[in-house]
Amino acid sequence: MGANDADRPTNAESLDGIKSVIAGGVSSSMRAAAVPLPLVVRSAGGCLLRDVEDGEIIDLNMGYGPHLFGYADREVLDAVADQFAKGHMTGLPHELDARAGALIAELVPGVEQVRFANSGTEAVASALRLARATTGRTLVVTFEGHYHGWSETVLRAGKTALHMEGTRPTDVVPGALGMIPEALAHTVQLGWNDPDALRELFARDGDRIAAVIVEPVLANAGVIPPAPGFLQLLRELTGRSGAMLVFDEVITGFRVARGGAQERYGVEPDLTVLSKVMGGGFPVAAFGGRRHAMRMLASNEAHHAGVYAGNHAALRAVVAMLGKIRSLPDLYERLEDTGQYMEDTVREVFATEKRPVHINRVGTLMSVALLKGSAEPSAEPRDLRQLAALVDFPRHRRLQTLAQKEGVYFHPNALEPWFLSTAHTRDVIDKVAGALQRSLVGLG
DSSP states (O other), rough: OOOEEEEEOOOHHHHHHHHHHHHHOSSSSSGGGGGGSSOOEEEEEETOOOOOOOOOEESSSSTTTTTTTTTOOHHHHHHHHHHHHOOSSSSSSOHHHHHHHHHHHHHHHTOSSEESSSSSSHHHHHHHHHHHHHSSOOEEEEETTTOOOTTTTTOOGGOOOOOOOOOOOOOOSSSTTTOOOGGGEEEEEETTOHHHHHHHHHHHHHGGGGEEEESSBBBBOOOOOOOOOOHHHHHHHHHTTEEEEEEEETTTTTTSSTEEEEEEHHHOOOOEEEEEGGGTTOOOOOEOTTTTTHHHHHHTTOOOOOOOOOOOHHHHHHHHHHHHHHHOOOHHHHHHHHHHHEEHHHHHHHHTTTTTTTEEEEETEHHHEESSSSOOSSHHHHHHHHHHHHBBBHHHHHEEEEEEEEEEOOOOSSSSSSOOOOOHHHHHHHHHHHHHHHHHHHHO
C-alpha cells in the first residue's frame, strides 16, 4: 500500500464524516436506505461511479433515472456551462423559455403549454391545484404504490404501507410523521389495475372528483405496466365526469418513448408532469397540457410560483437534452435493444443459478427482484401487493451488498427500478451479468 493509499479515507470513514454535518448522511429521506454497504462517490461518468477508495462501480440506479445519456454528458454540461457565463437566473422571461417549452410541446402528445418548476413534487402539487381550480372540485384519486412526491396532500405511505398489518389497497395512510392529519382528507386511493373499483368509484363520486393522478406505468415500485385497456378506461371515465386526468411522467417521460408513456400507450391526459430525463440531472420539472387545460394559469387566475422555477441554467439543460433526443431518430430503438439485451441476460443468469426472479421492463425502465422459494409465479403480478407478497426482501438486500462488492450498484430495495442508459453497452451488461452470477453463488 502506497502513502497515498494509506491517506485515502474509506467509504465508511467518509460516510461518517458526512453524517457529522448532514443529518443522517443524506439530503433526502428516500436515500436513507440506499447504502447498506457504505458508498461515497467522488466522480461519475457514463454509467460508472468512482468512489472515495478509487473503486469503479457500474451503476444501475443512475441518479434515480435522469441520465438517459449517462453521467457527465458533454453536450448538456457544455451548454449549461455556457449559460452560467451568460447569467443563469434573472427571474424575468428569457428566450430559453420559448425554446424549452416548444421542445416539450413538440415531443409530448398531450402538451401545448407548460409551466416550469424545480422538482416533480412542486410540479405535481401545482398540477393538482390547477385541476381543483379548473373543476371547482377537491377530490383527488390516486393508486396504491404510485408516488407523486412529498407534498402534504399526496404523500401516502406507499410501499411502506404493504408492511403495515391490516392495511388494504384503499387505505390512505399518511406517509410521514408530522403530517397534518386532515391533509389527505380529499384523497381517495384505489388498487392499481382494478377496473371494477374504478368504475364503482366514478359511479358513486364522479361529480366530486377533480383529478385522477397516476403513474401510467407503476414505475417507482416494480415497473408494473397498466393492464390492457386500463388507461383507456381512465380516460373515458374522467372525460365523462368532467374530472382531469393527470399523468405523472416524472419517471416515464422521455424514457419509455420519445413522447413518454402517453405516446407508448396511446392515451392523452389533460395534464402531464415531467422531470428527470428532461433535465439530464439538473433540478427542473414541468407540468402542462392543452391550452384549454392551462387557461387559468395563462390568465393568472390559478396560482403557481417559485423563485428558481424556470431558471435559465435549468432550461438550457432542458433545451440541450431534448434537442439531443429530437436529433437522434433511432434513439429509442437502440434503447429498446439495450433493455431487451439486459432483460434476456439477467433472466439467463437467474435461470442458470435456479433462482426465482421477478423481471418487468418497459423500455429502459426495469425491475429485478429476488423471489421467495424456488419457483417463479405462474402469472405476472398485476399490482404492488401481489408483487410484494412474492419478493424475498432480506435476501434481495443481501444480494445487493454482494453485487456492490463485485462492482455493480443497484438499489437495495427490491421494488426500486433499474435505469438503463446509452452508456450501458453490451460489454457493460455482460460485466453486470458476471457480477450478478458471482453474487448469486455467494448468496448460498
